[in-house]
Amino acid sequence: MKRWRYLLGKIGWAVFTVLFVLVLNFFLFRVLPGDPARAGIHDPRLKKEAIEAIRVRFGLDKPVINCFESLNPVKFGSCAVNPLDTQFFIYVKNLLQGEMGISYHTNRPVANILAERLWNTILLIGAGQLLAIFIGVIFGVFAAWKARTSIDYGALIVSLLAWSLPTFWLGIILLFWGSNHGLPIGGMQTPGMSSQPFFARAGDVLSHMLLPTLTYTIVYMGEYMLIMRSSLLDVLSEDYVLTAKAKGLNTFQVLKDHALKNAMLPLVTVIAINLGFTMAGAVQIESVFSWPGLGGAIYEAVNRRDFPVLQGAFLLIAVAVIVANLIAELTYAYLDPRVQSE
Amino acid sequence: MTESALVSAPATPSIATRFADFWRVFRRNKMGIVGFVMLLVIVFVAVFAHVIAPYGPSAQHGVGTSDIYNPPSAAHWFGTDDAGQDVFTNFVYGARVSLIVGFFAAFISVFIGGLIGIVAGYYGGRVENVLMRFNDIMLVIPDLPLMVVIVALTKPSLFNIIFVIGLLGWTTTSRIVRSQTLAVKSRKFVLRARAIGAGNRHIIRRHILPLVMPILVVNAVLVVSAAILDESVLSFLGLGDPTALSWGQMLNYAFGRGAMSTGAWWALIVPGFGIVWVVLGLTLFGHGLEQVLNPRLETHHLMRAQPTVRHEATGKPLRPGPRTRLPSEAPIVLQANDLSISYVSDDRPPARAVENVSFYLREGELMGLVGESGCGKTTLALSLLRLLPAAGQVVNGEIWFGDTELTGLTDEEMEQVRWKGISMVFQGAMNALNPVRTVGDQIAEAIVKHDPTMKDAALEARVSELLDLVGISPEHNRHFPHQYSGGMRQRAMIAMALACNPKVIVADEPTTALDVMIQAQVLELLDSLRRKLGLSIIFVTHDLGVVAEMCDSVLVMYGGVTAEYADVDTIYNAARHPYTQELLKAFPDLTHPERRLVSIPGHPPKLDQLPPGCRFAPRCPLAFERCLVEQPAIHQLSDWHYASCHLAEETKQP
Numbered sequence: 001m002k003r004w005r006y007l008l009g010k011i012g013w014a015v016f017t018v019l020f021v022l023v024l025n026f027f028l029f030r031v032l033p034g035d036p037a038r039a040g041i042h043d044p045r046l047k048k049e050a051i052e053a054i055r056v057r058f059g060l061d062k063p064v065i066n067c068f069e070s071l072n073p074v075k076f077g078s079c080a081v082n083p084l085d086t087q088f089f090i091y092v093k094n095l096l097q098g099e100m101g102i103s104y105h106t107n108r109p110v111a112n113i114l115a116e117r118l119w120n121t122i123l124l125i126g127a128g129q130l131l132a133i134f135i136g137v138i139f140g141v142f143a144a145w146k147a148r149t150s151i152d153y154g155a156l157i158v159s160l161l162a163w164s165l166p167t168f169w170l171g172i173i174l175l176f177w178g179s180n181h182g183l184p185i186g187g188m189q190t191p192g193m194s195s196q197p198f199f200a201r202a203g204d205v206l207s208h209m210l211l212p213t214l215t216y217t218i219v220y221m222g223e224y225m226l227i228m229r230s231s232l233l234d235v236l237s238e239d240y241v242l243t244a245k246a247k248g249l250n251t252f253q254v255l256k257d258h259a260l261k262n263a264m265l266p267l268v269t270v271i272a273i274n275l276g277f278t279m280a281g282a283v284q285i286e287s288v289f290s291w292p293g294l295g296g297a298i299y300e301a302v303n304r305r306d307f308p309v310l311q312g313a314f315l316l317i318a319v320a321v322i323v324a325n326l327i328a329e330l331t332y333a334y335l336d337p338r339v340q341s342e
Numbered sequence: 343m344t345e346s347a348l349v350s351a352p353a354t355p356s357i358a359t360r361f362a363d364f365w366r367v368f369r370r371n372k373m374g375i376v377g378f379v380m381l382l383v384i385v386f387v388a389v390f391a392h393v394i395a396p397y398g399p400s401a402q403h404g405v406g407t408s409d410i411y412n413p414p415s416a417a418h419w420f421g422t423d424d425a426g427q428d429v430f431t432n433f434v435y436g437a438r439v440s441l442i443v444g445f446f447a448a449f450i451s452v453f454i455g456g457l458i459g460i461v462a463g464y465y466g467g468r469v470e471n472v473l474m475r476f477n478d479i480m481l482v483i484p485d486l487p488l489m490v491v492i493v494a495l496t497k498p499s500l501f502n503i504i505f506v507i508g509l510l511g512w513t514t515t516s517r518i519v520r521s522q523t524l525a526v527k528s529r530k531f532v533l534r535a536r537a538i539g540a541g542n543r544h545i546i547r548r549h550i551l552p553l554v555m556p557i558l559v560v561n562a563v564l565v566v567s568a569a570i571l572d573e574s575v576l577s578f579l580g581l582g583d584p585t586a587l588s589w590g591q592m593l594n595y596a597f598g599r600g601a602m603s604t605g606a607w608w609a610l611i612v613p614g615f616g617i618v619w620v621v622l623g624l625t626l627f628g629h630g631l632e633q634v635l636n637p638r639l640e641t642h643h644l645m646r647a648q649p650t651v652r653h654e655a656t657g658k659p660l661r662p663g664p665r666t667r668l669p670s671e672a673p674i675v676l677q678a679n680d681l682s683i684s685y686v687s688d689d690r691p692p693a694r695a696v697e698n699v700s701f702y703l704r705e706g707e708l709m710g711l712v713g714e715s716g717c718g719k720t721t722l723a724l725s726l727l728r729l730l731p732a733a734g735q736v737v738n739g740e741i742w743f744g745d746t747e748l749t750g751l752t753d754e755e756m757e758q759v760r761w762k763g764i765s766m767v768f769q770g771a772m773n774a775l776n777p778v779r780t781v782g783d784q785i786a787e788a789i790v791k792h793d794p795t796m797k798d799a800a801l802e803a804r805v806s807e808l809l810d811l812v813g814i815s816p817e818h819n820r821h822f823p824h825q826y827s828g829g830m831r832q833r834a835m836i837a838m839a840l841a842c843n844p845k846v847i848v849a850d851e852p853t854t855a856l857d858v859m860i861q862a863q864v865l866e867l868l869d870s871l872r873r874k875l876g877l878s879i880i881f882v883t884h885d886l887g888v889v890a891e892m893c894d895s896v897l898v899m900y901g902g903v904t905a906e907y908a909d910v911d912t913i914y915n916a917a918r919h920p921y922t923q924e925l926l927k928a929f930p931d932l933t934h935p936e937r938r939l940v941s942i943p944g945h946p947p948k949l950d951q952l953p954p955g956c957r958f959a960p961r962c963p964l965a966f967e968r969c970l971v972e973q974p975a976i977h978q979l980s981d982w983h984y985a986s987c988h989l990a991e992e993t994k995q996p
Contacts, residue, residue, distance in 0.1 A: 028495060166578075173610070173611070173614070176607060236643055247761045247788045259644075276484035318488075322482055322483075
């Protein structure tokens with residue numbers, strides 16, 4: 001019973017966070033000086049009818065939120081405005097219908113653009129993260145087990161170095177090296193491959209994925225290695241490890257049956273916390289390698305001042321991270337029998 | 343999270359001495375020194391940019407296209423960039439921009455984070471709840487995309503960038519500061535300050551802040567490196583200040599203006615190298631600082647053990663004598679001869695934790711191993727099963743278990759003896775049992791290790807049988823340790839210790855963590871099991887009352903050596919060592935309720951400051967000159983009585 005309450009609490013909190021991001025996103029784009037909708041209206045390229053259509057579509061003639069002018073959003077009574085008739089609620093309503101606006105640059109619906117790109121990012125990040133976790137965990141286990149030996153110090157130096165490399169710069173270096181050795185210099189597919197059979201296409205995508213994934217892995221494995229090492233060191237100095245040893249179990253058995261599962265738990269938490277940072281990495285890698293994902297969408301939108309896309313991409317990225325974070329927390333609750341309530 | 347070593351020290355020494363101490367330790371930390379030097383170099387470069395750079399900043403040398411992307415040469419050590427400017431010059435001036443942005447942004451972040459952390463941690467309640475929830479939200483929201491959005495919507499000026507990075511970078515700092523504040527808040531001197539009515543702000547300033555500082559400083563270093571990375575990414579994405587040529591901005595121009603296609607690797611490598619240098623320097627420095635300010639004992643139970651030093655057992659082995667409560671024909675199951683154990687370390691001489699201790703244990707005997715904290719009794723107990731920490735080393739003596747000499751066994755052979763021949767019951771800390779595995783599972787594991795043929799129904803039956811033996815009903819075997827009460831956990835540990843029908847159980851203060859009623863239950867259980875199963879038990883404790891009730895023999899240790907070793911009746915009625923006598927005087931006696939309790943003034947010797955003579959001499963009421971210079975030998979006073987005291991020498995048996 002307690003666990004259900006815990007789970008519901010976590011889910012509720014995630015929903016609240018999404019709402020917070022929604023509100024934040026809305027205000028960032030409407031309130032900050034570079035307000036896109038209003039800026040769009042002054043774009044001389046637009047025809048009168050288009051300007052009018054935008055005005056109606058986004059409710060630009062309506063108040064931003066209830067009583068915005070007096071900065072008192074909750075005063076329903078003395079404002080002669082129906083709260084549902086404000087820009088904010090129009091925005092929320094549009095979102096719920098999957099409407100995210102129209103890209104300034106391509107005139108296509110933002111939602112469509114981003115939907116395509118979401119999966120590309122998930123593919124790249126998914127592969128990179130899995131590899132980073134896998135390698136990081138292995139290195140970390142060895143480093144902790146052989147703590148204070150040269151294996152440990154070597155792994156530590158490598159990890160700290162990897163951690164200090166700016167993601168985009170490592171991408172540039174690898175791209176530079178790769179392009180001189182026949183690897184593709186960007187994008188996800190070689191033009192003209194879409195008509196080829198599945199395996200040829202898959203192979204092509206993989207060759208394009210190689211360098212960005214490698215960049216991703218190198219940058220993040222360092223951190224996971226450090227976390228795993230410190231977590232395993234903590235675990236290996238716990239009393240129950242001594243008990244296990246006293247029972248006559250050999251080193252391998254103790255590691256396998258007592259230490260690893262316990263040491264992995266903090267790693268799950270770290271992976272959850274890290275998801276926001278992995279998005280930072282995604283933005284950088286996708287921009288360097290021209291990978292058509294959400295991060296790349298942000299980069300292009302910034303360069304072209306395509307605010308609807310920027311706003312939509314940010315929202316989508318934030319929501320993705322919140323959801324993934326929730327999944328990680330629920331996984332932790334499942335794995336750790338001590339979790340009862342907040 | 344463990345508290346910093348500095349937290350436990352009172353904040354009274356002067357700033358100068360504290361810094362001198364810190365520097366002494368820090369100097370030996372290679373990682374920290376390397377990082378520090380790296381930082382000094384780059385700060386020097388930034389400060390003296392105008393001296394080091396061969397050209398003026400943004401100097402245009404030749405406006406023609408022939409100057410663009412020239413490879414390194416004598417005139418341009420690192421070539422030219424996309425505008426024909428000298429890369430080295432821009433690199434050197436760019437250091438200023440990157441460092442300034444990094445430091446100022448980090449300052450804002452650390453300030454905000456520290457403030458939020460301290461306020462949340464100190465005031466607690468609603469305030470803390472709200473602040474930490476807000477913190478969680480900001481933690482989850484991805485930083486860089488948010489920064490990108492905000493800077494894209496506002497002006498990409500340097501000031502703006504510093505502000506944005508600073509305003510978004512406090513989330514990790516506040517968490518860490520809050521944890522530390524919580525830890526410090528409940529320390530005695532803070533409680534005392536509050537009790538005498540000191541104001542909150544005063545307490546925060548004088549007591550909490552100094553102890554939060556070390557962790558804050560370490561975190562600040564890492565925040566600076568994060569800020570520098572953030573600025574370089576923002577600049578690279580095209581959101582940098584176009585008037586300030588930071589390293590990230592240089593990379594933005596190079597990448598966006600064809601450095602790759604023209605093969606101008608120098609325009610790409612050099613600025614990036616600068617970023618790596620600074621960030622790596624900061625990271626190494628930060629880690630070094632952390633190791634000094636927050637030292638973790640990086641040792642664990644699976645580290646390679648020290649080799650046993652094999653010597654011939656010096657001195658006379660004990661001649662086993664009779665015990666009043668045991669049949670004297672009972673065979674000896676465990677015997678230690680002249681056991682000496684030290685803790686070795688790289689920078690100090692070995693600490694002699696146990697020196698020349700001997701005892702023997704008959705079948706069915708319960709020996710009490712008594713002494714103050716730090717006297718070596720736990721070290722002795724652990725050494726029997728070769729469970730010493732990585733720094734522990736047996737430097738002398740033998741341990742005989744039946745016909746087998748334990749110190750000479752290989753690791754694999756020792757694994758066979760563990761639990762099956764000799765098992766242990768550890769102090770009832772919460773973590774003596776693995777918290778993520780069921781209790782039944784852990785007991786079964788012990789059984790299966792030494793008898794792989796046991797499985798399924800037979801195994802489960804045996805586990806239930808063991809739990810029943812200690813009074814735990816079998817449905818609990820599917821529960822986790824945190825679902826057991828303290829007394830139940832201890833009984834479960836005893837059940838586990840019996841799993842392979844050992845001959846000897848070593849119980850290391852099994853009841854110390856329990857309350858008195860439960861203590862009595864557990865002791866009674868141990869005693870009855872001993873009688874029922876013919877076990878021998880070594881009972882490590884500092885409670886003489888328990889010893890009197892249950893034990894057959896007593897080994898009193900002090901400062902690592904045997905003070906007195908005798909039959910229990912002898913110890914209680916005819917103790918010869920002054921330490922034993924003082925110990926007895928310190929314990930209440932129901933038959934003489936009016937007798938005053940006498941405590942022994944002073945404290946036991948530190949292992950690295952052992953006195954030259956008898957180790958008890960500084961505190962001994964009967965000490966004389968010889969005691970201070972010569973360590974007494976262990977004199978045999980009768981068949982079953984040994985004491986290491988000069989005063990016992992006259993009446994010893996030959």
